[in-house]
Amino acid sequence: MAQTPLDYTAAGVDYSKIDPLKILAQKAASATAGNLAGHGVSEILASRGESAYVMDIGGTLIASITECLGTKALVADAVRPITGKTHYDSIAQDTIAMAVNDLITVGATPLSIHAYWSAGGSEWFADEQRMRDLVLGWQKACDVCKVSWGGGETPALAGVVEAGRIDLAASSVGIIPSRERLTLGDKMQDGDAIVLLASSGIHANGVSLARKLVERLPEGYASKLSDGRLYGEALLDPTTLYVPVTEALFAAGIVPHYSANITGHGWRKIMRHPGNFTYRIHTLPDVPPVLAFMQEHAGIDDREAYGSLNMGAGFAFYVAAEQAEEVARIANGLGVKAWVAGRVEAGPKQVVIEPLNLTYAADELHLRA
Amino acid sequence: MAQTPLDYTAAGVDYSKIDPLKILAQKAASATAGNLAGHGVSEILASRGESAYVMDIGGTLIASITECLGTKALVADAVRPITGKTHYDSIAQDTIAMAVNDLITVGATPLSIHAYWSAGGSEWFADEQRMRDLVLGWQKACDVCKVSWGGGETPALAGVVEAGRIDLAASSVGIIPSRERLTLGDKMQDGDAIVLLASSGIHANGVSLARKLVERLPEGYASKLSDGRLYGEALLDPTTLYVPVTEALFAAGIVPHYSANITGHGWRKIMRHPGNFTYRIHTLPDVPPVLAFMQEHAGIDDREAYGSLNMGAGFAFYVAAEQAEEVARIANGLGVKAWVAGRVEAGPKQVVIEPLNLTYAADELHLRA
Numbered sequence: 001m002a003q004t005p006l007d008y009t010a011a012g013v014d015y016s017k018i019d020p021l022k023i024l025a026q027k028a029a030s031a032t033a034g035n036l037a038g039h040g041v042s043e044i045l046a047s048r049g050e051s052a053y054v055m056d057i058g059g060t061l062i063a064s065i066t067e068c069l070g071t072k073a074l075v076a077d078a079v080r081p082i083t084g085k086t087h088y089d090s091i092a093q094d095t096i097a098m099a100v101n102d103l104i105t106v107g108a109t110p111l112s113i114h115a116y117w118s119a120g121g122s123e124w125f126a127d128e129q130r131m132r133d134l135v136l137g138w139q140k141a142c143d144v145c146k147v148s149w150g151g152g153e154t155p156a157l158a159g160v161v162e163a164g165r166i167d168l169a170a171s172s173v174g175i176i177p178s179r180e181r182l183t184l185g186d187k188m189q190d191g192d193a194i195v196l197l198a199s200s201g202i203h204a205n206g207v208s209l210a211r212k213l214v215e216r217l218p219e220g221y222a223s224k225l226s227d228g229r230l231y232g233e234a235l236l237d238p239t240t241l242y243v244p245v246t247e248a249l250f251a252a253g254i255v256p257h258y259s260a261n262i263t264g265h266g267w268r269k270i271m272r273h274p275g276n277f278t279y280r281i282h283t284l285p286d287v288p289p290v291l292a293f294m295q296e297h298a299g300i301d302d303r304e305a306y307g308s309l310n311m312g313a314g315f316a317f318y319v320a321a322e323q324a325e326e327v328a329r330i331a332n333g334l335g336v337k338a339w340v341a342g343r344v345e346a347g348p349k350q351v352v353i354e355p356l357n358l359t360y361a362a363d364e365l366h367l368r369a
Numbered sequence: 370m371a372q373t374p375l376d377y378t379a380a381g382v383d384y385s386k387i388d389p390l391k392i393l394a395q396k397a398a399s400a401t402a403g404n405l406a407g408h409g410v411s412e413i414l415a416s417r418g419e420s421a422y423v424m425d426i427g428g429t430l431i432a433s434i435t436e437c438l439g440t441k442a443l444v445a446d447a448v449r450p451i452t453g454k455t456h457y458d459s460i461a462q463d464t465i466a467m468a469v470n471d472l473i474t475v476g477a478t479p480l481s482i483h484a485y486w487s488a489g490g491s492e493w494f495a496d497e498q499r500m501r502d503l504v505l506g507w508q509k510a511c512d513v514c515k516v517s518w519g520g521g522e523t524p525a526l527a528g529v530v531e532a533g534r535i536d537l538a539a540s541s542v543g544i545i546p547s548r549e550r551l552t553l554g555d556k557m558q559d560g561d562a563i564v565l566l567a568s569s570g571i572h573a574n575g576v577s578l579a580r581k582l583v584e585r586l587p588e589g590y591a592s593k594l595s596d597g598r599l600y601g602e603a604l605l606d607p608t609t610l611y612v613p614v615t616e617a618l619f620a621a622g623i624v625p626h627y628s629a630n631i632t633g634h635g636w637r638k639i640m641r642h643p644g645n646f647t648y649r650i651h652t653l654p655d656v657p658p659v660l661a662f663m664q665e666h667a668g669i670d671d672r673e674a675y676g677s678l679n680m681g682a683g684f685a686f687y688v689a690a691e692q693a694e695e696v697a698r699i700a701n702g703l704g705v706k707a708w709v710a711g712r713v714e715a716g717p718k719q720v721v722i723e724p725l726n727l728t729y730a731a732d733e734l735h736l737r738a
Contacts, residue, residue: 211528
């Protein structure tokens, strides 16, 4: 490619500016934990820095989280004139997935969801088709995850949110029915297997790059992928909800030793666990055509692609080696393709992707966020 | 005044466009409640439509909520050049207040808070003073409410959130330690007293009107109030956190029959309870100078002012008449001024403000949101 490769900084996301705030906020947040003692409640300390926060409330373990969609709704807005569909049913599922796919990593069963739909003006809500798609898509995703939609907030914030746009987020509360199911990393060990679950496409991370790329494509979102689908439409395939898989594992008596939702930072997230382990990958999942297309047209190498996009792996389980095939079988049985893709080894913290001859060192994942 | 009075529609908030979505969403949300049965969990049905959602999780009553700040951060941004302060410590408290002041209305003790700070770009987080104020203000408000700051989300969403702006929200999880403390309206009865708690100023509702008004003021946010303070600075007085008051009531063995957080819709919120009661107010709280100034300069009458702003009453308790003085005494002892201001009567649903000769009929509060 003659053009400069597109990477995340070029696409407008500069983590170096965000990270200092995150660290300051994390310290301040930790300092408030003592407030719980007066209520007879305690935090599960190891959940700080994990994907969901866990409190022990009189013996009941409650997990909670708030997550945002990001900028994927901008893709839906741009693609609607091409497909004639609002795609907000998919966007609803994406938003819920951002919350529940994180919540389940600590071993929780999600119970409730609150919606946060913050629009650039009240006229956003006057588009009946879009509004109906958003509401019914939200309801459907709640049904798939067996959660109750408990309420929400639908402000119109002209001057804060861009006109015609919407800032979507979800918060979720879940329960960890027994302490044995708490998955905070203490169970992981040398020899565990890594089972990767298929993503449905871009999910909701890497969207800034996906949008930036459109500027380079003569046909924009209407560009054809290798499978004949449109780039924009494929980008809007909704994020896989992994809740049915974790629930089925628990029902089968399988407790993962650790779990990671592969989101920002791509496969570098595979080393999310706080310990020092080497994650050796021997089998690659199929790369969804939309991600292969992005890598090609953005002109980025495998290191950049796997370091920022999910490249076909939306979620990782770290399980006892002898349970790995069973975990994959259960996921496959639920229509979520799964691969026993690697193993955890004692050793320096790094992700080694053998088929690509690629290694991400520990310092390439600064934040456990 | 020669100019047209400013009201909410003129200030850009058109509830008639938002309300149909809210109703559609409420129906869809209710339909998902059955999902809980498979988890051995049930919702407290009466909490739907109340300010926080309550689930019975194996006998533990957990309340949850997500609430947004609204547009008040725009005021902080505009006032900063005048005062030289970022005011984001106050803004942090406002955001937390939006969540916890709602959560406590159902009888909950807030336990945890998640932050949702969604900026228009990563450069928002590079302003160190503002970032420090936001973080430390957030921490301080958590300490006042005795909650643990469990985590949060700090996305940079260029294209969704306006450049240089931030969309702030908070979600909270709380516990209702005993079923007797659940405050969902079934306890309220003819003869109950209404105790109003002082607001600190505008809180975070009516801000669109406050901002619109600036266009009419020759000195804008630097306009002087009757007490000599600047309009902009007074607008940024942080919302009172009422958690210490509810906690003190519970500690004294007092369970309100109902509670209402006076936010959007102003004093019409006094009839938030689903039943048919007449709320007769005989005593008015002091009107904060900033709200008196707004009423005067916006050229709105008492009906409009009390129907959209808190006018000095930030929170309402409905309590057994014989406990009313004790409730007010406890609040006053915590530095929150309180008035035994009226009574609940059997009768048509309406708010009667006798000193102003004003009545809001039931159909003037369409939504219980």
